[in-house]
Amino acid sequence: MESVKIKQLLEAYFEGATSISEEKMLQDYFNNEKVADNLVQYQPIFVALKAAKEERSTMVFNLPETKPQTSKKWWYSVAAILVVAFGVGSFYFSQPSYTQEEKEALATFEKSKRAMMLLSENFNKGTERLTFVGQFERTKDKIFE
Amino acid sequence: MEKTEFLALTMPFKDKLYRLAKRILVSKDEAEDAVQEVFLKLWKGKKNIENYKNPEAFAITMTKNYCLDRLKSKQASNLKIVHSNYQTSENVEKNIEANDGVEMVFRIMETLPEQQRIVLQLRDVEQFEFSEIAQMLDSNETAVRVALSRARKTVREAMIKKYNYGIG
Numbered sequence: 352m353e354s355v356k357i358k359q360l361l362e363a364y365f366e367g368a369t370s371i372s373e374e375k376m377l378q379d380y381f382n383n384e385k386v387a388d389n390l391v392q393y394q395p396i397f398v399a400l401k402a403a404k405e406e407r408s409t410m411v412f413n414l415p416e417t418k419p420q421t422s423k424k425w426w427y428s429v430a431a432i433l434v435v436a437f438g439v440g441s442f443y444f445s446q447p448s449y450t451q452e453e454k455e456a457l458a459t460f461e462k463s464k465r466a467m468m469l470l471s472e473n474f475n476k477g478t479e480r481l482t483f484v485g486q487f488e489r490t491k492d493k494i495f496e
Numbered sequence: 497m498e499k500t501e502f503l504a505l506t507m508p509f510k511d512k513l514y515r516l517a518k519r520i521l522v523s524k525d526e527a528e529d530a531v532q533e534v535f536l537k538l539w540k541g542k543k544n545i546e547n548y549k550n551p552e553a554f555a556i557t558m559t560k561n562y563c564l565d566r567l568k569s570k571q572a573s574n575l576k577i578v579h580s581n582y583q584t585s586e587n588v589e590k591n592i593e594a595n596d597g598v599e600m601v602f603r604i605m606e607t608l609p610e611q612q613r614i615v616l617q618l619r620d621v622e623q624f625e626f627s628e629i630a631q632m633l634d635s636n637e638t639a640v641r642v643a644l645s646r647a648r649k650t651v652r653e654a655m656i657k658k659y660n661y662g663i664g
Contacts, residue, residue, distance in 0.1 A: 364648065365645065365648050365649050365652055366645055367641040367642070367644045367645035367648070368641075371623050371625065374619075374620065374623070375623070391659070392597075392655050392656055392658070392659035393652070393655065394597070395596075395597025395598045395600065395601050395655060396601050396651055396652070396655060398597075398598050398601075399597075399598040399601035399602055399605075400601075400620045400621055402598060403515065403519075403602075403617075403621045404515070404621050404622070406511070406514070406515050406518070407511050407514070408510065408511055408514035408527075408528060408531065410514075410528045410531070410532070412510070412531065412532050412535050413532075414499060414502070414503075414535065414536070414539045415536070415539075
């Protein structure tokens with residue numbers, strides 16, 4: 352490429368007015384072509400810039416293994432729900448279930464209990480009446496002292 | 497996001513981050529530490545990285561901020577960075593005449609103010625568009641252009657001096 356064109360590009364370059372493609376042209380010229388004598392002082396700039404891009408890091412970057420915390424919490428809640436469900440469930444199922452015979456027996460038991468209650472109530476009525484007899488006794492004692 | 501997925505997304509610009517970190521911090525070890533740190537941060541915030549339109553630009557901004565912070569804390573504690581590693585490509589080694597000058601260019605780049613150094617790195621080395629650089633640096637295109645022009649001119653002055661008077 353003729354040095355006049357390069358010189359123009361250089362002027363624009365130092366004003367910050369060149370495009371990426373124009374800058375690539377400059378870099379290409381100074382790195383790969385025979386540089387004109389009057390432009391030789393600019394050569395190291397573009398050689399250096401190109402060299403700077405070649406630089407690589409040899410370092411291996413390592414990342415810490417992050418165990419996903421959220422899924423663990425999720426398991427905690429599932430475990431809690433299971434425990435509660437088991438508790439409630441076992442309470443329900445531990446309620447005795449009766450066979451037909453046992454039910455009849457229970458019904459008979461209830462009936463006889465009611466009968467006993469009735470009996471006891473009547474007994475109580477009887478004892479209430481007996482208090483009058485007690486009263487009679489006391490008055491009789493007063494009179495016949 | 498899985499580890500392999502994350503690596504596939506971030507590894508393509510690993511070297512860009514490294515070169516930027518090294519341009520700012522100068523020391524190779526410091527730069528590698530910085531990139532490692534940035535990758536850890538990206539990995540921790542990997543849920544967000546998918547939301548960014550351009551993970552590369554995001555990572556570059558992170559690297560820049562991290563390195564500038566490092567530099568600040570260093571200056572505060574009065575530590576000077578020791579450096580002695582200029583990497584030159586095969587191309588440079590072949591071109592022995594220019595080699596001297598190339599090393600000088602690198603040395604001048606180190607003396608530039610940080611913002612100019614960053615802009616020069618992103619534009620002239622990594623070849624990002626002005627709009628991209630402005631976004632990465634949270635700046636505007638005009639400011640980027642001005643900083644870049646200043647940086648380039650500083651390098652030019654030094655080279656002209658060297659070639660006119662033969663100082664090297």
